Amino acid sequence: MIWRENCRNCHIIGRDPGGTRGPRLSHELGRRDERWLVAHFKNPRALVPKSKMPDFADLPDPELRAMARYILALR
Secondary structure: OOOOOOHHHOOOEOOEOOOOOOOOHHHHOOOOOHHHHHHHHHOHHHHOOOOOOOOOOOOOHHHHHHHHHHHHHOO
């Protein structure tokens, strides 16, 4: 999911190189929880008004939760 949705175009994921338009995803550890991340994936500007992230509201909730769990597990 993370790779299919091209998250690394805007984010650095773990130790992989990536884009710099969004935050390094490992920085979200301890700052956010799964519920917040899923809500952010669905409607980023509702939580971060100036967000440039596209919404992923068309993805099913199980996929969004899996994306959130992946991000929260990054070390």
